[in-house]
Amino acid sequence: MNQLSLPRHQRPSTFDQFLFGACYYPEHWDRSWIETDAALMAQANVNVVRMAEFAWTLMEPKRGAFDFSLFKAAVQALKAQGIDTILCTPTATPPRWLTRDHPEWMRVDRNGVPFSHGTRQHCCTNHPEFRAESRRITRAMAEAFKDDAAVIGWQTDNEFYCHVDECYCESCQIAFRDWLRARYNQSIKELNHAWGTLFWSQQYDDFTEIEIPKKWRQPAPCNPSALLDYRRFLSDSITSFQREQVEILREVNPSWWITHNGVFYNIDYYTFAEDLDFLSVDVYPAFWGTKPECFIGASQLNERCRQATGTFLVPEQCGGPGGQLDFLQPTPEPGRMRLWAYQSIAHGADGMLHFRWRTCRYGAELHWHGILDHDNVPRRRFEEFTQEGAELKRIGSEILGTTKRVDVGISFGYEQDHAHAVMNFSRPQPDAQRELILAELMRRKIAVGYVNEADSYAGLKVLIVPSAIILDTVRAKKIEAFVAAGGVLLVTATTGQRDVNNHAIEQTLPGLLSEVLGITVEEFGKTEHRKMCLKGAGIELPADYYEIIKCVTAEPLAHWRFEANPGSEAAEGTVGLSCNEFGKGKAFYFGSFLNASSASVLLQMLCEQAGIETLGMTDTNVCIIERRAADRRLTFVLNNYPEAKLVQALPVGDELITQKFCNGSLTVPAFGVAIVRS
Known part of the structure; x- marks a missing residue:
């Protein structure tokens, strides 16, 4: 089957072997260690390493004086042991000679303070001259390795927006205005309409008058439409920065595959990944804890990656306890490092590289432990790593070509969280509901996963749309078609309240979804006095946000009741949950946000309606x-x-x-x- 005909989240990789290895930093050690390292890696069943993402200063110690000899030697020594290499463009850490000569290239924070050298991601990726430097080092590296068959692919930069995603330098001001000109067809009138600038007399006469909205309050709240556009700009601008590198790499050697290691916020990875062969994700599960129920942290991260390109790569997976200047994570118990690796593989990874081969003896990550400790003595982490490599060498061919089964799709959209965030009045963002739904259904052993709202819904039995506040006709028609064809739909509160400009719509809610849901929303707001009673089941679902539903063609399933102070809000007994038969399917609407109590009840109801089967029976976590x-x-x-x-x-x-x-x-x-x- 043609991969392009598949839903994006269901596309398999085209690897000819399951990739297994580690991140390697030959620049941190004496050059004589390379061959010894390569031999030990081969013993551990490694077939690929990733390197060079932070080595610009070594590869170009002076402007134009390129020296790739260390990495060429490493690539060849590794290949002699049957190990391929993934190279990285080193633009996250520009050398001191560059930042010394061009302080104006530094990022600037909200307070107008420029960043300084001595960390990473400190240069502004919107500065045109830094972009020229990015293209220059990318081309020099690509040309140096273009004929080396041991280099199989590339990673662009490293973890875009990991530490900082906003910048307020003059280059960003100019780039933001240019982005707005393109978005609004060079028409300041269109921008004024899209931003609703008649409110508080914010109207602009020219794009040059516009500044990046620097604070949430300055002194009163910022324009929510401007804030949403700034989030869109952040995503588009880093996508543009990456695209310049990708175009060079593809020009120099079209046989290379190209990826990037996310996943962070303020990047629309579904769009960002269109320039890549696949997206990748760095996974450190201990950030979410080590209790059995904490599996959901890494699972949702894997799903945020998988929804963008289907099968993916993990360039950095926990190889030991992670630690920087002010924290140290718990040491993974025996077996847990391997377990966490297989967790990512189960979600769709076709490559697994652990961070890092050997723990560095200096720098900000001298306590970010790798497979080997500072003394280079193989111990239990090395043995576990070796076991994992041996298993994947044996069964990797069975894994390749498969993709994750998804019966229940959880709608994922970059703009939904940001539209909520700029005016949330303490409501849970869609992302919080997604994670809650994912955890509940995984605990029930249901085949569940994230599906981008722009992707195909083919193959899904159930679609859950958690508070998709922005809705357009294309998305609405897709949802209608899914239900009409026999799908089961659940939509939660605030969905469809705003248009793409982040304006409240003039139609009665839920607007574009009114027909498929068979309802109108008559009132909404926060509450401390309501609970929902599920019809015929005697179940109460607590809520701190309510919407009063008027059923048009839908059937009421649950009603609101007062816990206290019954005269404070609209009448008791109004509808809070409904179900509408539409075509061959059913569409449920929940007039609140999912919490642990309501998710447990409603998700069970959905699965029963759709005839969803479990994948097995065992303990909760x-x-x-x-x-x-x-x-x-x-x-x-x-x-x-x-x-x-x-x-x-x-x-x-x-x-x-x-x-x-x-x-x-x-x-x-x-x-x-x-x-x-x-």
Whole structure:
């Protein structure tokens, strides 16, 4: 099947082997270590490394005096051991001679203070002269390695917007105005309309009068339409910066694949990734904790990546406890590093590189531990790394060509969170609801995943749209078509309240979705006095935000009741949950935001309506995730507990890790992994 005909989130990789390895920094060690490192990596079943993302100063110690000899030697020594290389453009860390001569290239914070040398991501990616430097070093690197078959792909820069995404320098002011001119067809009249500048007498006569909205309050709240456009600009401008590098790399050697290692905020990765072969994501699960229920932190991060391009790569996966100047994460227990790696693979990764090969002895990350410690002695992390590599070498061909099964899609949209954020009155953002839904359904062993609102809904049985406050006709028609064809839909409060300019719509809510939902929204607001009673079930769902629904063609399923002070708001007994039959499907509307109580009840209802089957039966925080292709399915079982767990109702087939037959039931050891092929 043509990959382009598949929904984006279901596209497999085109790798010819499962990639396994580590991030390697030969510049941090004596050159004589390279061959020893390569031999030890081969012993650990490594087939790829990533390097050079922070080495600009070594590759160009003086302007125009390029020296790639260290990395050429490393690439060749690694290849002699059967190990390929992913190179990175080094633009996240420009050398001192560049920043010394051009202080005007530095980013500027909200208070007008320029950044200084001595960290990373300190140069402004919108400065035209820094962009020229970015193109220059990218071309020099590409030309130096264009004929080296050991270099199989590239990563652009490193973790765009990891530390800072906003900049208020003059170059950004100019770039923002140019972006606005292009968006509004050179018409200041169009911009004034889109921003609603008649409010508070904000009208502009020319684009040169516009400044980046620097603060949320200056002294009163900023224009929410301007703030949303600034978020759009941040995404588009970094996409443009990356595109210049991508074009050079593709010109020099079209056979290279190209990726970038996200995932952070203020980048619309669905659009950003269109210039890439696939997106990648760096995963450090300990940021979310190490309790069994904390699996959801890394799962949602993997899903934010997968929704952009389908199968993906992990250039940095936890290789030990992470630590910088002011923190040190807990040391992963034996087995957990490998478990976390398989978690990303279950979500769709076709490559796994651990950070880092050896812990650095200096710098801001001297306590960000790698596979080897400072003394270079292989210990239990190396043994676990080696085990993981051996397993992936043996079963990697089974994984390649499969993609994650998704029966229930959770709608994901970059602009939805930002439209909420600029005027949220303490409501939970869509992202919080997405994570809640993902966690609840994963605990129920349902095949669930994020699906971009611009992607195809083909193959989904259920679509959940959590508070998509911005809606246009294209999105609305897609949702209608999904339900009409037999899909089950759940929409939560505030969906469709605003147009693409972040203006409140003039139609009665839910606006463009009124017909498919079969309702109108008569009133909405915050409350401390309401609970929802689910019809016929005797279940109360607490809520601190309410919408009063008027059913037109829909059936009421639950009504609001007062907990206290009944005279404070609209009448008790009004509808808060509805279901509308539309075409062959059903559309539910929940007049509040999902919380733990309401998610548990409503998601069970949805799955029953759609006939969703579970992937297996076991304890709550044991994850079961399926990847599949036309000729096989792989059921991943991930035990997040420090004790063994029994798993039942699995498919019958071969368990790939132990190479034993699974009759539908198996016991997974503490922090263990099983993969059943059926």
